Amino acid sequence: MEPKIVSLKDVTFSYKGSKRQALRGVSLDVKEGECVAILGPTGAGKSTLACVINGTVPRFIEGKLTGDVVVDGQIPNNVGTAQMASRVGLVFGDPDTQLFGMTVEEDVAFGPANLGFDYETIMERITRAIEDMRLQGLEQRAPHRLSGGQKQATAIAGVYAMLPKIMVLDEPTSMLDPEGKARVFSIIRDLNKSFGMTIILIEQEVDDILELADRVFVMKSGEFVLGGTPEEVFAAVDELKEVGIRVPSIVEFGNLIGADKTPFSVEEAVSTVKSGAWNKAIVGDAPIEDRAAPGLSVGSESTQDTAPILEAVDLEFRYPLGVKALDGASLEVYPGEFVAIVGQNGAGKTTLTRHFNGLLRPSAGDIRLFGKSVLNEPTASLCATVGYVFQNPDEQLFCDTVEDELRFGPMNIGMDKDRMEESVRDILLDIGLDKYRQVWPRYLTKGERQRLALASVVAMEPEILIVDEPTTGLDWLESLQILDYLERLRKEKGKTILIITHDMNIVSLYAKRVVVMANGRVVGEGTPREVFSQPKLMELAYLRRPQIADLSDTLWGEVLLTPHEAADRLKRSSSTNREVAGK
Amino acid sequence: MIVEYESKQTPIHRLDPRAKFMWVVATIIISIIWTDPVYLFGLGVFTVIIGFMGDFPWPKMKGTFMFLLIVTAIITLIQGATYLPKVVWLANPERVAFYLIPRWIPVIGPAWPLRIGGLIYGICMALKVFVVLIAISVFGYVTSPSEVVQIIVRLPFVSYKSGFVVSAASKFVPVIQMQLATLRDAERSKGVDFDSGSFTEKVKKTTSMLVPLFANALSMADTMALAMESRAFGYSKNFTLIRPYQMQASDWLMVVFSVGGLVASIVCLAVFKLGAL
Numbered sequence: 031m032e033p034k035i036v037s038l039k040d041v042t043f044s045y046k047g048s049k050r051q052a053l054r055g056v057s058l059d060v061k062e063g064e065c066v067a068i069l070g071p072t073g074a075g076k077s078t079l080a081c082v083i084n085g086t087v088p089r090f091i092e093g094k095l096t097g098d099v100v101v102d103g104q105i106p107n108n109v110g111t112a113q114m115a116s117r118v119g120l121v122f123g124d125p126d127t128q129l130f131g132m133t134v135e136e137d138v139a140f141g142p143a144n145l146g147f148d149y150e151t152i153m154e155r156i157t158r159a160i161e162d163m164r165l166q167g168l169e170q171r172a173p174h175r176l177s178g179g180q181k182q183a184t185a186i187a188g189v190y191a192m193l194p195k196i197m198v199l200d201e202p203t204s205m206l207d208p209e210g211k212a213r214v215f216s217i218i219r220d221l222n223k224s225f226g227m228t229i230i231l232i233e234q235e236v237d238d239i240l241e242l243a244d245r246v247f248v249m250k251s252g253e254f255v256l257g258g259t260p261e262e263v264f265a266a267v268d269e270l271k272e273v274g275i276r277v278p279s280i281v282e283f284g285n286l287i288g289a290d291k292t293p294f295s296v297e298e299a300v301s302t303v304k305s306g307a308w309n310k311a312i313v314g315d316a317p318i319e320d321r322a323a324p325g326l327s328v329g330s331e332s333t334q335d336t337a338p339i340l341e342a343v344d345l346e347f348r349y350p351l352g353v354k355a356l357d358g359a360s361l362e363v364y365p366g367e368f369v370a371i372v373g374q375n376g377a378g379k380t381t382l383t384r385h386f387n388g389l390l391r392p393s394a395g396d397i398r399l400f401g402k403s404v405l406n407e408p409t410a411s412l413c414a415t416v417g418y419v420f421q422n423p424d425e426q427l428f429c430d431t432v433e434d435e436l437r438f439g440p441m442n443i444g445m446d447k448d449r450m451e452e453s454v455r456d457i458l459l460d461i462g463l464d465k466y467r468q469v470w471p472r473y474l475t476k477g478e479r480q481r482l483a484l485a486s487v488v489a490m491e492p493e494i495l496i497v498d499e500p501t502t503g504l505d506w507l508e509s510l511q512i513l514d515y516l517e518r519l520r521k522e523k524g525k526t527i528l529i530i531t532h533d534m535n536i537v538s539l540y541a542k543r544v545v546v547m548a549n550g551r552v553v554g555e556g557t558p559r560e561v562f563s564q565p566k567l568m569e570l571a572y573l574r575r576p577q578i579a580d581l582s583d584t585l586w587g588e589v590l591l592t593p594h595e596a597a598d599r600l601k602r603s604s605s606t607n608r609e610v611a612g613k
Numbered sequence: 614m615i616v617e618y619e620s621k622q623t624p625i626h627r628l629d630p631r632a633k634f635m636w637v638v639a640t641i642i643i644s645i646i647w648t649d650p651v652y653l654f655g656l657g658v659f660t661v662i663i664g665f666m667g668d669f670p671w672p673k674m675k676g677t678f679m680f681l682l683i684v685t686a687i688i689t690l691i692q693g694a695t696y697l698p699k700v701v702w703l704a705n706p707e708r709v710a711f712y713l714i715p716r717w718i719p720v721i722g723p724a725w726p727l728r729i730g731g732l733i734y735g736i737c738m739a740l741k742v743f744v745v746l747i748a749i750s751v752f753g754y755v756t757s758p759s760e761v762v763q764i765i766v767r768l769p770f771v772s773y774k775s776g777f778v779v780s781a782a783s784k785f786v787p788v789i790q791m792q793l794a795t796l797r798d799a800e801r802s803k804g805v806d807f808d809s810g811s812f813t814e815k816v817k818k819t820t821s822m823l824v825p826l827f828a829n830a831l832s833m834a835d836t837m838a839l840a841m842e843s844r845a846f847g848y849s850k851n852f853t854l855i856r857p858y859q860m861q862a863s864d865w866l867m868v869v870f871s872v873g874g875l876v877a878s879i880v881c882l883a884v885f886k887l888g889a890l
Contacts, residue, residue, distance in 0.1 A: 081839075090842050112848035120843040126788070127833055128840035130781070132757040133620050146849035170620050174787075188844060389798050410806035418802040424829050425792065426799035428821045442804030472828060490804065 035196060035228050036060035036083060041097035042252075043078055043087060052078040054252040056097075062195070065222045065229040067239040067260075070249035071274040071505040072476055076232045079249070080198045083230065084118040085111045102195055116145060119189030123201040123503070125181035129173040134165055134184050137173055141192040155191040162225070163187040163217055178375055179210025186217055196228040197221055203235055204503050207375040207532050209572040211235065218242065234505055236278045237577055240264070240294040248273055261292055274507030276535070279578040283593035284308075287600055296580045303585055303600060337401060338362040339526055340386060340416070340494055345395035347381055347550075355381040356392065357550035363494070368520050368527045370541035370558075372534075374572040378550040379530045383496045386528075387416040414443045417492035421499040423476070423483035432474070432482060433458070433467040439490040453489050461485045461515060477508030484512065488519065494526045495519065501533055509533070513540050534562075534576050538591040546571045562589045616673050616750050617787055618757045625667035625751075629864040630760035632871075636663070637752040639871035643878050644744040647888040650733060653740040660747045667755040674750065678743075685742055689735030693727035696734055706730025734890065758783040774847065781837070785830070792829055796822040 036058065043053040052075045060066050070076050081087035085106030088095045099106055102117040122128050131137030138159050142152045160169060163183045168176065173184055182202055189197065199218065203211040215238045221227045222242070233239050239246065239260075246263040248256035250273045256263050264270070264281040271277065277285075284293040284302065288309025293299035302308055340363040347356040356378050363369055371379045384390040385397055388409040396403050404412060420426045429435040436457055440450040458464040461481045466474060471482055484497060497516065501509035517540060519525040531537060537544055537558050544561040546554040554567040561567065562575040563583070575589075582590035582599060590596045620626070625633070640660060647653050664671070694713060706729055713725035761783075762776035801807065805818055860868075881887040 084843055086839055086842055090839060111842045112845040115843055115845035115848065120840075122836065122840060124836065127836040128844075130784075130837075130841065130844075132618065132759045132780075132784075136757075136759055140846075141844040144845040144848050170622075172618075172620055192845065384798075387802055389801060408806065408808075409801040410804050410809075413802050413804050420795065420799050420802075422795075424825060424832075425795045426803075426825075428796075428800065428825060439803035442806075486803065 033062055034059045035062045035064075035102055036230070037098070037100045038079075038082070039098040041082060041095070041099060043082060043095045044093050046092040046094075048093075051252050052093075053082065056253060058247065058254070060196075060228060060230060062228055063222070063226050064244050065218075065231065065242055067243035067246045068230065068232045068249060069234070069236065069239075069246065069275050071507055072503075074249040075252040076249055077200050078252075080120060080200045080230070080232060082106070083196070083198055084120045085109065085114040086120070112144070115141065115194070116192050117194055117196065119192060119194035119197045121182075121186050121189055121197065121199045121202050123204040125178065125185045125205070126174070128185045128188070129181065132172060133170050134160070134173060134176070134187075135169040137184055138187045138191045141188055145192065155193070159187040159191040162220065163190060164213075177210060178206040179213035182206060182210065182214050183217055186214070186221075190221070194227075196230065198230045198232075200232045201234060201503075202231075203233070203238075207572070208534075208574045209374050211238070212574070215242065234276075236264075236276055237280075240278055240281070248275060260294060264294075265292055274505055276506040279535070279576055279593045280581065283578060283581065283596050286593055286597035296577055296584065299581050300584050308600075336365055338398075339365045339400060341396075341398040341401075342382060342385065343396040343398065345382065345385060345392045345397070347385070347390060347392050349381075355550055356385075356395075358395070359547070359551050360395075361545060361552055363526060363528060365493075365526055366520060366524055368517065368540055368542045369529070369545055370537045370543070371528060371530045371545045371547060372532070372537060372561075372571065372573060373547035377547040377571065379547050380498055381550075382547065383418070383498065383528060383530060386412075386494070386496060387418045388412045389418070410442070413439070413492065414490055415493050417487040417490060417495045419484050419487050419495070419497040419500065421502055423479035424472075426483050426486070427471040427479065430470060431468050432463055432471055435471055435482060435486050436489045439486055443490055445490070450489070453491065457485045457489055460518075462511075477504050477511065480504060480508070480512060481515065484515065492525075494528065496528045496530075498530045499532070500529055501531065501536060509536065516540070534574065538562075538576050538579075546573070548572075558591055559589045562591075616670060616754045618754060619670075620757065621668055621755075623666060623668045623755070624863070625663060625755045627863075628755075628867055629860050630756050630764050632860070632864040632867040633752060633756050633760075634764055635868050635871040637748050639875040640748040641745055642875055644741050644748075646882060647878065648734075648737050648890045649888050650737045650740055652888040653737060653744060657740055657744045657747070660744055660751065664747060664751040664754075667751055669751050669754050674747075677746070681739075681742060681746065685735075685739030688738055689732060690727065692735030692738065693731035694725050696731045706733070737890065777846075785834075788833070789826070789830060792826055793822065796825055 038056055038058040041053055041056045042051050044051050056079060068076050068079065078087060081091060082095065082099055083101055083106070087093065089107060089111050095107065101114065104114065104117065106114050129137050130140050135156055138156045139152050142155050147155070160166060163186055165180070165183055165187055168180060173181055176184065186202070202218070203214050206214065218229060218231060219242055222229045231239060231243065243260055245258065246260050247254050248263060248270065255273060256266055256269055264277060265285070267277050267282065267285050280293050280296060280299050283299060289302045290307040291302065293302050342359055342361045345356045345359045346354070348354045359378060359382050361382070371383065373379050381390060385392055388404070388407060391405065397405055399412070399415060427435055429438055433454060436454045437450060440453065458467055463478060463482060463485070466478070471479060474482060480500065484500065487495065495516070500512045500516070504512070513536060516527050516529070520527050541558055543555060544558050545552055546561060546567055548571045553570055554561060554564065562579045568575055576591070578593055578596050579589045579591065582588055582596050586599060586603065590599055640656065644653060644656055647656065690713070693710070708729045709726040710729050710732055711727055712723035713727060714722045716723040758780040762780045765771050765779060766773050766776040797807070800818065800822065807815065807818055810818070878888060882889055
């Protein structure tokens with residue numbers, strides 16, 4: 031049996047000045063060479079746990095720690111963080127805050143140089159880390175000029191160069207596009223499977239950890255509520271949903287059809303269906319309803335017979351001395367639509383949408399609102415019709431209280447006071463922040479701040495709402511809360527919604543139309559089904575369709591969007607086969 | 614720095630940071646002691662040539678140059694109207710070049726004469742500003758902050774940590790600039806019109822961005838500190854300086870040229886009045 035490399039016994043921790051326990055009696059044993067995934071909603075204590083393992087809690091981040099923590103034979107609290115750094119590497123979600131060098135090479139050298147190794151050893155480690163993390167050719171590049179995936183790979187290389195036995199990765203893909211995510215997961219796989227490193231991976235991306243993790247633990251309110259092999263944990267669908275974890279669509283499909291063995295990949299699910307290793311008893315039941323998909327575009331909900339509310343006509347835009355960000359981008363948006371704009375980082379999504387409220391002005395082309403050119407309209411007046419919500423809530427909250435934040439926009443556009451107060455009252459109730467009306471927005475959780483940022487724009491009552499990556503850094507439940515709110519605004523108040531997103535699960539569930547961008551142009555559009563049915567288009571935009579779409583395409587040659595749809599399809603095809611056999 | 618460092622393989626980028634440092638220091642001192650615009654112009658041309666050799670992105674300086682041009686034009690006019698230096702090589706420096714209020718304006722014209730000597734002195738001041746600005750910008754563009762740290766930590770009595778603080782602070786500047794731009798855009802998207810209102814109102818609009826700006830900067834600094842701690846920052850007093858610099862022939866050439874030029878200009882100025890008005 032492999033020796034334990036991490037051993038936590040009944041660990042509790044409270045941050046200095048806080049009565050709440052961030053960790054409550056956590057016990058965890060990790061074997062050498064194991065890959066352990068930790069899931070949980072925001073605020074569950076996952077990051078605190080990571081900091082306990084590398085000793086930054088409580089030596090750097092103060093608080094009261096009790097229980098036993100032994101990592102690679104050392105008690106981190108006694109040894110010190112810097113000394114633990116050569117045993118435990120910690121990688122964070124935001125690569126920008128963990129890159130210190132002016133070049134990739136310098137950044138990778140930072141850790142070994144701090145450890146005082148001689149020049150030759152440092153150069154050896156740099157060469158190895160750069161090679162193993164597939165960063166060859168980028169050695170002299172400035173880290174801030176790299177793509178998100180390359181930046182995170184550099185951050186991992188910097189930790190890897192210190193040759194720790196354990197690597198703790200705290201949501202390393204939370205800020206990356208699909209291509210960046212794929213790169214980072216592939217590196218983590220190499221670290222564990224090829225280089226034998228022990229991995230503790232904190233993640234929200236459940237699909238990717240299925241094949242990677244040996245064991246999975248689920249945290250909620252500072253304690254483990256589920257733990258075991260991926261098969262054991264993901265079989266507990268109801269418990270996972272209660273905690274707010276998205277169940278991988280393939281697993282959910284397996285559970286819905288009563289598969290003999292829970293599938294963890296598309297191949298396994300295909301083989302389960304083809305071999306008939308599932309519960310035929312579902313045949314004959316009522317159609318399987320999908321309660322998790324409020325905006326599911328089952329049929330077409332076309333509004334395109336009306337005049338477009340917003341048009342971009344052959345837009346061109348170049349940042350000062352930069353690349354051409356838009357190269358003839360054209361788009362029509364119709365009233366009451368829910369449009370998702372997708373594409374890899376740098377495709378021009380944000381640049382395009384920032385033209386709609388005048389934040390950017392094109393070098394060529396036209397922007398039309400209700401059929402009228404608005405190229406010369408100032409943002410201050412356009413924002414009353416086109417609301418824009420930025421990606422990071424902390425870059426758009428300016429006031430001392432939640433209530434004032436909601437008044438900020440309406441006051442600037444000169445909204446009638448009574449109407450504004452009524453609107454603020456309604457919105458506070460609508461987004462569930464009524465009890466925090468006098469609280470400084472910074473004291474709210476990330477999910478609450480994101481909802482407030484969105485609501486502060488909604489308060490101006492714009493016809494069109496543009497939301498840039500509304501789910502970045504949020505857990506699944508928080509993401510659904512934001513998207514449900516947008517969908518309610520669309521259905522109940524007739525708003526037109528445009529979101530920019532990398533999350534194809536969100537696209538499947540909410541978007542009525544998907545606009546695909548690449549190289550500064552709109553390269554394709556259609557319903558989620560239509561877009562997911564075009565592999566070349568997906569490839570061009572570096573997109574990865576949901577696993578359930580892969581599965582249904584393989585099995586029946588048609589793209590389905592949710593596990594429920596796929597289970598229903600299986601049921602239908604099964605009863606048809608039975609009828610045919612009966613005749 | 615107005616223009617951010619860029620990692621490139623130009624002959625100037627490849628120079629040892631100490632050689633580049635010597636060059637920028639020599640250029641600044643020479644531009645201060647010289648007062649003759651012809652000499653200063655020559656120094657400016659040489660500085661620009663170094664910039665071209667370092668592939669300096671001149672268009673990025675357009676805004677700054679325009680602003681400086683206006684400021685220095687005003688300075689030149691004020692000097693021309695108010696100051697009359699002793700010009701060694703000019704026979705008649707008090708000669709009037711033109712009047713700010715020309716002759717053809719009845720009753721009050723001509724008034725405010727601008728004298729040749731004063732104008733030349735103003736141009737000399739303007740050239741000094743341009744030479745210093747270009748030299749510092751080119752130095753910042755071809756020398757990475759970590760190379761600056763390498764220079765600083767090699768000085769006696771300076772710890773690596775102090776040097777790293779300089780480097781980290783320089784990295785923060787563009788991040789803060791980007792944050793400020795985003796905050797401004799976010800305010801504009803909520804109906805704030807930065808172009809309208811009185812001066813007090815404009816100040817008020819701008820200051821509302823300061824709280825989120827500082828709060829974000831502090832939060833980012835906190836995470837950076839945690840990440841540094843996790844990568845053993847401060848573990849050992851024997852921090853290894855990567856890139857053990859060794860002066861090459863080209864580096865020595867630059868040092869000799871810079872130091873030699875500085876010494877020569879001081880001697881020529883003191884003995885032969887070369888470079889003086």
